[in-house]
Amino acid sequence: MKNLAVGLHFLESLPAPHESGQWESLDGRPVYRLPTDLPGPRSQALLEAFWSRWGAALAAHRPAAVVMASARGDLEAFLQGYETWKAQKRVAPTFSPDTTLGTLATWVAHRLSCEGPAWTVSQTCVSGLYALQSALLWHQLHPTEKVLFGAVETPLVPFFVEAMAALRIYSARTAPPFSLPGSGQNTLALGEAVTLGLIGPLPAPFILTHLVTGTAPPQPGHAYTAVAQAPLERLLRQLGEAPPDFILLHAPGTRQGDKTEWEAVQAVWGPLPALSIKGEVGHSLGAAPLVALRWATYLLEGGPWPPQPYEPFWPAEPPARRQEAVVVALGFGGVMGALRIRRV
Structure with a gap:
């Protein structure tokens, strides 16, 4: 989707830019957890925490449709239900709806009193961009x-943390992503997140001008998680020849994947100010692209460029100009996505 002129009217996230959750150890591996202890399934608890802060502002816009995304759904609720079944041979009547992806969208729709269509999409760590793409198509x-x-x-x-560790990309210590400069180690660490936004006709504070998705063919001899540079370059070229003022990279702390992603960016636009927020908030899988988009809007509005105590191989200095930004998302199986946004 190119040459768009669609307004971004509202976008907030938990974690919000420069608001701290907490890094903690989960069986000896680092994870980023949000500071909420609301009862119920974890996905609903995060949505409740979000709603308590921004629900009224969001409802005032009266959206006509709802599109949500999740790569994995509510794993905690699913595994807790499974353990209960193993131990007691019974299942709570709320188990099935609580762990069905589609109910993420209907929960939000109910809170908004929206009677229009509501659906949930799932496509690896690019899921959030696919939700936005679906919203743009409906719009x-x-x-x-x-x-x-x-x-x-x-x-x-x-x-699930151990499932990611089995890929040999998870941080082997309790340190968050990028906190072991020069070690040559993979430092991916998971986080949790919720993000909600609203698009519609102009005027709006931000304009979405491009959103493109694609799938790279498998690379013989490479892992299913590997990034293919040439297809990523072709995807990024669809965002326009002129470089953005800065870029929010997918870069979750995987040694080879981060390097390949940055080489693709340089091949298209040359070196430009870049940032990965995974060292701040971890990798929230399908929500990560929209958390990065929230950081992009925050920085476009003049928010302070975050310090990068690690030693990235991309230019870490803040940009001189903040008018346009690009957000990149990558996922298992060669799934790719990127968008371009401009501040009005």
Whole structure:
């Protein structure tokens, strides 16, 4: 989707830029957890925490449709239900709806009193961008309406952390991503997040001008998680020839993948100010692209460029100009996505 002129009217996230959750150890591995202890399934608890802060402002926009995203769904609720079944041979009546991806969208729709369509999409760590893409497609059919998009991810359970560690990309210590400069180690660490936004007709504080997605073919002899540079370059070129003022990289702390991603960016636009927020808030899988988009809007508004105590191989100095930004997302199986946004 190129040469768009769609307004971004609202976007907030937990974690919000420069608001701290906490890094903690989960069976000896680092995870980033949000400071909420609300009861119920974790996804709903995060949505409740979000709603307590921004629900009224969001509802005032009266969106006509809702699109949510999650790569894994509520893993904690699913595994807790499974353990209960193993021990007691019974399942709570709320288990199935609580762990069905589609109910993430309907929960939000109910809170908004929205009777229009509500659906959830799932496509690896690019899920959030696919939700936004779906919202844009729906908006094209209903150009006078506003559409809510968002993502929620709650992957902080020992089983899934070890599943990621089995790929040999997880941080082997309790240190967060990028905190071991010069070590040559992978330092990916998971986090949880929820993000909700709203698109619609102009005027708006920000304009979405491009959103593109694609899939790279598998590379013989490479892992299923590997990034293919040439297809990523072709994807980024669809965002325009002129370089953005800065870029929010996917870069979750994987030694080879981060390097390949940055080489693709340089091949298209040359070196430019870049940032990965994974060292701040961890990798929240399907929600990560929208958390990065929230950081992009924050920085476009003049928010302070975060210090980078590690030693990235991309230019870490803040940009001289902050008018346009690009956000990149990558996922298992060669799934790719990127968007371009401009401050009005």
